[in-house]
Amino acid sequence: MGKTTSVRMARPGRSSLNGNELDAKRLLTALVAFKRGDFSARLPDDWTGVAGKIADAFNELIRTNKRMTHELERIRRVVGKEGRITQRASLGDVSDSWARAIGSINDLIGDLVHPTSEMARVIGAVAKGNFSNTMATEIE
Template sequence: MEARTQPGPGAFDLSLLLQALQAYRRGDFSVRLPATWEGVAGRIAETFNETLEETDRITRDVTRVGHAVSREGNLRRNCSAG
């Protein structure tokens, strides 16, 4: 995989990967890598995007449960409820 300074459509671009990783580190789970990347780069993008989706889901669940416990004092609340 070679980083390109001016990537065309579907081209792997290390700067996009770096930007996405930095956003993730800051807690921005909305960032996604292009689904147009092919080969190993495409698998990296797919795995990264899935990881962010899962992290976002877990973060929302923990926040919701934390709210239920701290504000409502309810440890028995159904964790799958929205």
Template sequence: MKAASTVPATLDSRELLKVLSGFRKGDFSLRMPTDRVGVAGKIADTLNEILELNDSLSKELERISRVVGKEGKLTQRATLGSSSNGWKACIDSINSLISDLVQPSNEMSRVIGGVAKGDLSQSMALEVDGRLLRGEFLRTAKLVNTMVDQLNSFASEVTRVAREVGTEGKLGGQAVVKGVAGTWKDLTDRDNSMAGNLTNQVRNIAAVTTAGWISSTRSPRK
């Protein structure tokens, strides 16, 4: 008769060290043998489950980095099956980070989309869920809002000058846009230059016409 095969009831310390060393170095593909029984078997199975969870987490983070960061799918979030406790906290933290990064992008898209449609009344919120923006988020929001405010001021002033000079006949009107520089200032100066030239032309025509009329009234009758 053949002797009955025995199932190892202890762990090979060298094998365990190899798996743990690989785990420490970030190699989550290693596994303990699954043929152990008793406490040794439970230790091996538990370690394998930990390795599988870390492997799944690593792959999920790689996936979410690709779909959100590179493919622009901003509604995607990380998942890790029925994880709990620290594992769930890790996933929740990643998803919270994604949401915090995506929210300013969505706000910026909303405001710029409004500008593209001619709606200059939009502005980026400076707080989210009652929490004030900070750091680069706050700086970006203020920059976008300043840009929209300046564009709104410029549009309002150009409209005002065009109405006063062109429609109401109030010659000499000039656009005043506070705090502008660069192209904004150039556009304002050009608008004012155009309004000034138009005013001068009208006044010159009026002066010539008036002079001609006065001259004709003073000429002796034959």
């Protein structure tokens, strides 16, 4: 039979945890802050055992959410404000829902950029005196 590890709440006033103790109050405080959108919330990196693995996973989740927020802000600036329409969002090596979220943002950018690029092409041709260019009135 496999070994099981119990996770119990740390006693008040204890600052160090062994692998079988979890400071549930600190965890709850960090989770509530994260739920509110506070990506500065962290759990201690000196926890060990199961508590340490929980802290590491939580802190990595916070870091990834913070990276996503910064990347969305960057894309808004470079594509939306600076007009660099070939730029796309990236979080680096991510998978599953993180990759799908970034892919959706990039698809949205592409869907919005396409009609703009088409209009620019036709306007450019008209400016050169070429009135034979056309563009679709509905973009698929």
